[in-house]
Amino acid sequence: MNKRLSPRALAAISPLALLKGEPQADRVVPPTGFTARLTLFAAAAMTFLAVFALALSLATGRMAANWSQELARSSTLRISAPADQIAAQTEAALQVLETTRGVARARALTAEEQQGLLEPWFGPDLPVDSLPIPQLVEIVEDGEGYDAAGLRLRLQAEVPGAVLDDHARWRRPLVRAAERIRALGLLSLLLIGGVMAAMITLAANSALAANAQVIAVLRLVGARDEFIARAFVRRFTFRAFWGAALGMALGLAALLALPQAQAEGGFLTGLGLRGWHWIWPFVLPPVAAAVSFAATRAAARRMLGNLA
Amino acid sequence: MIELDNLAYSYGGGELLSDISLRLTPGSFHFLTGPSGAGKTTFLKLCYGALIPTAGQAVLFGQDVREMSRDDVATIRRRIGVVHQDCQFLDHLTVAENIALPLMVSGQDVEAEQQNLEELIAWCGLTQRAGALPPELSGGERQRAALARAVIMSPEVILADEPTGNVDWEMSQRLLALLVELNRMGKTVMIATHDLGLIRAAKSRVQARVLRIAKRRLQLAGADL
Numbered sequence: 001m002n003k004r005l006s007p008r009a010l011a012a013i014s015p016l017a018l019l020k021g022e023p024q025a026d027r028v029v030p031p032t033g034f035t036a037r038l039t040l041f042a043a044a045a046m047t048f049l050a051v052f053a054l055a056l057s058l059a060t061g062r063m064a065a066n067w068s069q070e071l072a073r074s075s076t077l078r079i080s081a082p083a084d085q086i087a088a089q090t091e092a093a094l095q096v097l098e099t100t101r102g103v104a105r106a107r108a109l110t111a112e113e114q115q116g117l118l119e120p121w122f123g124p125d126l127p128v129d130s131l132p133i134p135q136l137v138e139i140v141e142d143g144e145g146y147d148a149a150g151l152r153l154r155l156q157a158e159v160p161g162a163v164l165d166d167h168a169r170w171r172r173p174l175v176r177a178a179e180r181i182r183a184l185g186l187l188s189l190l191l192i193g194g195v196m197a198a199m200i201t202l203a204a205n206s207a208l209a210a211n212a213q214v215i216a217v218l219r220l221v222g223a224r225d226e227f228i229a230r231a232f233v234r235r236f237t238f239r240a241f242w243g244a245a246l247g248m249a250l251g252l253a254a255l256l257a258l259p260q261a262q263a264e265g266g267f268l269t270g271l272g273l274r275g276w277h278w279i280w281p282f283v284l285p286p287v288a289a290a291v292s293f294a295a296t297r298a299a300a301r302r303m304l305g306n307l308a
Numbered sequence: 309m310i311e312l313d314n315l316a317y318s319y320g321g322g323e324l325l326s327d328i329s330l331r332l333t334p335g336s337f338h339f340l341t342g343p344s345g346a347g348k349t350t351f352l353k354l355c356y357g358a359l360i361p362t363a364g365q366a367v368l369f370g371q372d373v374r375e376m377s378r379d380d381v382a383t384i385r386r387r388i389g390v391v392h393q394d395c396q397f398l399d400h401l402t403v404a405e406n407i408a409l410p411l412m413v414s415g416q417d418v419e420a421e422q423q424n425l426e427e428l429i430a431w432c433g434l435t436q437r438a439g440a441l442p443p444e445l446s447g448g449e450r451q452r453a454a455l456a457r458a459v460i461m462s463p464e465v466i467l468a469d470e471p472t473g474n475v476d477w478e479m480s481q482r483l484l485a486l487l488v489e490l491n492r493m494g495k496t497v498m499i500a501t502h503d504l505g506l507i508r509a510a511k512s513r514v515q516a517r518v519l520r521i522a523k524r525r526l527q528l529a530g531a532d533l
């Protein structure tokens with residue numbers, strides 16, 4: 001059996017040509033209310049869900065990236081002591097840090113750097129020198145990281161004025177969780193696509209079976225399999241596209257209705273889409289159409305190939 | 309155009325048709341007769357590639373049926389117009405659309421053929437019923453619509469299976485007249501029927517050969533009809 005398609009047939013069946021609407025020729029397949037509604041509903045519902053899976057993946061991806069960036073930054077040691085002891089304590093702290101496993105580098109910030117950090121809050125005219133400002137020590141971890149509890153104990157003994165601020169510690173599991181959620185979001189997208197393909201395949205099979213007599217008549221008057229398959233495929237692709245567009249619109253509306261993200265980017269309020277990420281949902285209807293195209297086409301070919 | 313060579317066919321039991329050889333020449337007019345169940349419909353199906361002979365050869369327009377793909381069979385059906393014994397239509401399309409169906413499925417511009425279509429519908433006396441749905445037609449109207457659909461592509465061969473099966477004498481005369489006229493236009497015609505009256509009526513209008521299926525063989529019936 002010859003299964004190759006002519007270029008003309010391929011052009012006519014290309015996804016773009018399919019979206020132009022139902023040409024006269026597609027009327028050979030009787031309108032089937034049930035499978036039409038099923039396909040529309042499946043595509044709309046699945047796309048609605050896909051919008052959220054997508055938003056979840058993108059938001060958690062964004063969060064993981066932000067947090068990792070901060071992770072890569074150093075932790076800090078804050079040394080508060082009477083002015084005459086600061087230099088000695090800083091020296092002692094640096095020595096402790098140098099002999100701590102897991103610390104790659106430790107460096108006391110210079111007075112200018114400290115002033116630079118404060119400037120946004122107090123303005124450039126602040127006489128930093130005359131204020132009892134704690135000395136900051138920047139700690140860069142190596143790949144393994146250090147044992148924060150052990151370091152605290154040693155510092156307590158040798159540098160009583162030192163406070164270790166290792167915000168990285170609590171961020172790391174959050175980053176891991178965010179990455180995991182992102183992976184789950186992407187997996188959900190795949191599953192949603194698979195379920196949609198399965199539902200559309202079922203709908204297409206049922207439409208093909210319900211139209212066995214139509215297919216027989218078409219064969220008798222000289223229709224090629226390609227023509228028959230196209231009539232079905234077009235219809236399902238078209239429906240899936242508009243169903244998905246509807247689902248996407250509803251999903252986006254729901255996303256827009258979420259409270260705006262706070263400056264701190266709390267987890268729940270950060271779920272919306274940001275910037276160019278808004279493009280992604282618009283990819284869903286074409287993808288749904290493509291999934292439907294492939295599913296219906298496979299179903300039609302299988303069914304027609306089995307006919308005598 | 310249609311050549312059968314030592315062809316045999318069996319649906320699975322014993323052979324229904326055996327040792328059949330026939331060469332349809334362009335412009336010829338044949339009747340195919342024989343008792344009910346003799347295999348007339350089966351024979352016609354072999355002639356348009358719906359069945360593949362279990363032995364021997366069937367060559368349609370130079371192509372061996374056994375070597376034809378599904379697409380080849382579809383293409384052949386555009387050159388052989390068939391009026392089926394149980395004329396089936398697409399019930400959700402109008403009579404006119406059903407008649408134009410072969411044009412549509414072969415990718416031709418139905419709009420461009422609109423005038424031909426209207427003439428054909430008038431010629432078959434269906435102008436009044438063109439907008440009706442097939443289930444609303446009478447038996448004779450169905451037969452005429454089936455004939456119109458069979459000839460819309462201007463095929464070289466027309467195979468009609470009991471085209472007068474469920475119509476009265478007058479209507480069968482009209483259908484016969486349509487087929488005779490098509491034959492005058494150069495089409496090859498084969499009509500399967502067990503209506504001997506129809507064959508006799510035709511003999512005065514056209515030079516027809518009568519084939520009879522008897523005892524699984526195809527015989528040329530004498531002039532005794």
Ligand SMILES: Nc1ncnc2c1ncn2[C@@H]1O[C@H](COP(=O)(O)OP(=O)(O)OP(=O)(O)O)[C@@H](O)[C@H]1O
Nearest residue numbers: 319324342343344345346347348349350351393502
């Ligand atoms: N698809 C099939 N499978 C098995 N047997 C079949 C099939 N189609 C037809 N037959 C049998 O083959 C024989 C010939 O059938 P066919 O339809 O060719 O007869 P026919 O000469 O056209 O009869 P009629 O004048 O009643 O239309 C019959 O006995 C029929 O039961």
Ligand SMILES: [Mg+2]
Nearest residue numbers: 348349393469
């Ligand atoms: Mg028959």
